[in-house]
Amino acid sequence: MKHLIPNPRLLVLPLALAVVPLLSQAQSADRKTSIGLNVSALQYKGNYGSDYWNFSSNRYAPGLAINQYITKGLDLSLQGFYGELKGSQSASTYFATNLVNVNLGIKLKLNNGWALKEDAFIQPYLMAMPGWTYTSREGFYRGGRIDQDKSYFDIAAGAGINFRLGETVNLFVQTAQHAPSYANFDGDQTRDDNGWDDKFLQHTVGLNFNLGKAKDEDMDGVPDRKDKCPGTPTGVKVDENGCPIDTDKDGVADYQDQCPTEAGKPELQGCPDRDNDGVADKDDACPDTPGKPELKGCPDADNDGVIDQNDKCPNTPAGVKVDASGCPLDTDGDGVPDYQDRCPNRPGPASNRGCPEIKAEAKKRLQEATKYINFEFNKAVLLPSSYPTLDAIVQILNEYPDYTLSIAGHTDSKGSDPYNLRLSHDRAASARTYMLSKGIPDARIESRGYGETKPIADNATDAGRALNRRVDFDLYLTGDPNSAEVKYGPEPTMPDIVIPTTPAKKATPAKKPTTTKKAPVRKATPRR
Known part of the structure; x- marks a missing residue:
């Protein structure tokens, strides 16, 4: 075949x-x-x-x-x-x-x-x-x-x-x-x-x-046996080793790289940062000058939140609130910035730290008030004749809310020192209690007594002793040292002596006149 x-x-x-x-x-x-x-x-x-x-x-x-x-x-x-x-x-x-x-x-x-x-x-x-x-x-x-x-x-x-x-x-x-x-x-x-x-x-x-088909768990076209980057997300382009493509060779794969054609830093998702301030150049408004992330990479030397190139007051102290131009706020427009202004909501001169100055008329009324404050003999009980003067001081306090009132009580030299010291303290406190009852906040009035330690006249004469028996009223900016302490020093320690007094609520204030008139000058009633 x-x-x-x-x-x-x-x-x-x-x-x-x-x-x-x-x-x-x-x-x-x-x-x-x-x-x-x-x-x-x-x-x-x-x-x-x-x-x-x-x-x-x-x-x-x-x-x-x-x-x-x-x-x-x-x-x-x-x-x-x-x-x-x-x-x-x-x-x-x-x-x-x-x-x-x-x-x-x-x-x-x-x-x-x-x-x-x-x-x-x-x-x-x-x-x-x-x-x-x-x-x-x-x-x-x-x-x-x-x-x-x-x-x-x-x-x-x-x-x-x-x-x-x-x-x-x-x-x-x-x-x-x-x-x-x-x-x-x-x-x-x-x-x-x-x-x-x-x-x-x-x-x-x-x-x-x-x-057949090689095992490729991450389906990136590179067999697992040769895959040096197993687990690559689906759809990500890889090289012959199965690793994601990194066009700019910065260590950040293109699929994670926000700047795939420019070598950058891993912590910035592969984007460059020329000034090394932690803000990628693409997001940096000042890419060549180190700055702050919250200011889009621009510098702020005084840390006031306004970048240097827009800051008209570049050396503002730390923590001071500023306006859009970087200058300290001046709420009341008096030329004294709020951080230096003791009265930021009321205009005043820089010489008085931005607070309104007390008018001469008010100062005079405070100086003269001591002549018209009277008490019952050897007591801390206010006489009704004192009420108009105290009401006038209350009005002054309401006109100057940034000030605190200091009340200092004094006596002449008759009697024992401890008794006089306690009497002066309680009389000043009695005047304070009256004004508090008129709505003045407790923190705005301080009272103290100095007894016979701070005379202003000769205690050897009746006229001198009359002048020494007094209650002083002084206004000072809240937060400043107490004016009485500035003039007289610290208040002496109070002795354990009870001075008769009457609560202010039992006193009946005199009615205010319908027109503003100065009280007639009269001879102060001698008091003890």
Whole structure:
């Protein structure tokens, strides 16, 4: 029987062109199974002679291979081909034998990481590939028919080189020696005892294509085995190592980089900061001068919240409230800034620390008030004649809310010192109690007594003693030292003496006149 074998080169080329676009990577630890298409040149050696390495006598055979990755150094390869061997000694002695050959081989790869990297371009290997050979022989031996179909155990070994053409396909060349046990390809009946009379060489060239898909948990197109940045978010562009693209090489991946084309700082999401003030240049209104984040990167030397370039008062003390131009607030517009103004809501001259000055008329009434404050004899009980004067002082306090009133009580030298000291204290307190009853806040009136310690006249005369028996009234800016203490010093310690007094609520104030008139000057009633 005669089997026609088509030209194998016409089969391999269209198959390769059809398969290549469907595959993505060459066989590797990631894609462990591959299919190979190949064509072999078969060279016979037997009783008719040897065609080994005589490429003019080649018999071509198409073939297929299935390869399975085992380790870096080992593959398992199932190979098969269909071909024909021919030979002739004379017109009456010749043969034509068709072969179907299948081998299961162990491939020892030399690109196992010792001498060559696993993904090296040139990848040499050795193979041990036992198998099965089926022969279908036709021919004549010395004029007699020698047709026979028979199978043999094939002992084969080979070597080859794989060329890594990229990430899609490998090209390989391989030569293998096949020695089927006791095979008789040529029909010659004269056989050697060793059983190796007929054998053949197989020179193969082909393409291997990988099947399957590499494990890629983050779906970035880089297999986990090679991925140096596992867990990359879905959709992020990565490099060949599986790491997110970093165009400006600043250590911040483009998908996290707010300035992907300018090298910057990680803490600023990859944006540059020329003045190193912690504000990215894109957000910095003063990119070349260090400043504060809350002021868009602009400086504020006096820390008043107004940037230096807009600050008309650049040296404002710390903590002072300022206006939009950086100048201290002046609420009452008196030219004294609030932080220096003792009365920020009422205008006054700088000489009086921004507070209204007490008018001369008010000062005079306070000075003269001492003449019209009278008490019952040897008591701290106010006489009703004192009420108009105290009411006038209440009016002054209401006109000057930024001031505090100091009341200081004094006596003449008659009587014991402790008694006089207590009497002066209680009389000053009695005047204070009256004015508090008129609605003046407690904190705005202070009273104290000095007894006979601060005379203003000679106690040896009645006139002098009358002048020394007095109650002084002085206004001073709230917060300043007490005016009585400034004039007379601290109040002496009060003795444990009870001075008769009457609560202010029992006193009936005199009615105020309908018109403002000064009280008539009268001689003060002598009092003790």
